[in-house]
Amino acid sequence: MVPHRSLVRMIEANELTKRYGRTTAVRGLSFTVRPGHVTGFLGPNGAGKSTTLRMILGLNRPTSGTALVGGRPFGALPRGLRDVGALLDARDVHHGYTARAHLSVLARSNTIPRRRVGEVLEEVGLAQAATRRIGGFSLGMKQRLGIAAALLGDPPVLVFDEPVNGLDPEGVLWLRTLLRRLAAEGRTVFVSSHLMSEMESTAEQLVVIGRGELIAAESLTAFAARGTRRRVAVRTPDADALAPALLAAGASVEAGTDGLLTVTGLPATRIGELASHTRAVLHELIPRSSSLEEAFMELTADSVEYTTAGDVR
Incomplete structure (x- = not known):
């Protein structure tokens, strides 16, 4: 179902800051996520992505600044899952419930028609597992159930934190297609992920942060073009002669x-x-x-909090 235009909402962070004691997790963060695109949310481990998402969804209170959906704080939105659907942690669910019971409770508490439970179970591929207890689900099945819960209210705004985790290749392709379709319907789709290859195949816009601060908010194409380590593919039958000359001129050469x-x-x-x-x-x-x-590795190099012993930054 395509959301009515009056329901389409932007996500806005305005000078968003969150401190925990002496630690600043997010600092002066400002960006806008607009409808009609899949917007990827990227950053190294410890960059503040999860904290930012929790502030957008009203789970953490900002120290200063605002996180708004449609110009309002999440807590002021009147329609619950019919305003915003979100998946933050697929494991955060009562394992004694069946998939159908879990979604039915959410539907009742959000005044969502009961028929939507069956519809979203079918959409995420869990119709045959509807009466199974969640405790017996694989991580991939729990991810699908979390996505079903996010879709339950047919909301105009969707927020996903690492939704690919646990999905098999078929599931990854399914999710990629789903996210693109939701955005094409005019919804606001904001997806946090650490998988660059998946974002490259799915997102059109990016918000990139490091150490809680904004690095970029632009199209994926523009961000990738900011990388300076541009490559040239050279095919020659005289590789043995050309490669030493390239190395002597200061190039890095990888032979294929x-x-x-x-x-x-x-x-x-x-x-x-x-x-x-x-x-x-x-x-x-x-x-x-x-x-x-x-481009991500280059532009976030100074924002990486933890590196392996072999890394040179």
Whole structure:
């Protein structure tokens, strides 16, 4: 069901700050999530993503600033799950309930027609498991149940925190299609994830934070283009001659199969000049933009709180 235009709402963070004692989890954060797009919410571990989502959903009170949905704090919205649907932790559910009973309780408490329980169970692929106790569900099934709960009120705003966790490849593809469809219907869809490849395949807009502060709020394409480690794909039958010249010029070179070299650190024009000097035949010379993951790693490098022993930052 497509939400009425009057119900479509933006999510807005305005100078949002949250402190826990001497620790500042979120600092002066401002961004807007608009309807009609899947907006990814990215940041390194400890960046403040979960705290921000909890403030948007009224579960944590900001120290200062505001988190608004449709211009109002979440607690002032009158229609519960019919205003905003959310999945924060799929495991946070009574394991003694069946899937149908869990959703039925939510439907009654939010004055949602009972027929919606069956509809959302069917939509998330749990119709055959409706009478099973949740305690016996896999993590992927619990994720699907959490998504069903978020969809129950047919809301114009949807917030998901790591919804891909536990899903198998078929489930990941299903979720990707679902999120895109919900956004295409004019809903506001805000998705936190640590999986760059999945965000690259799903999101159109990004909000990126680090150490509780805003790094970027822009299109995925624009963010990826900010990465400076752009690559050039070079295919040549003379890789043994060209690769040393590229390395001597300061490039990083990764050798692949069939004479493919992936070159970082030199523009295509300079690579062409070096190929000419070494008399290397070029079959391909294709500049490639940074991937989302490469841009993310580069632009958030100073915001990573925990690194492995082998990391060099």
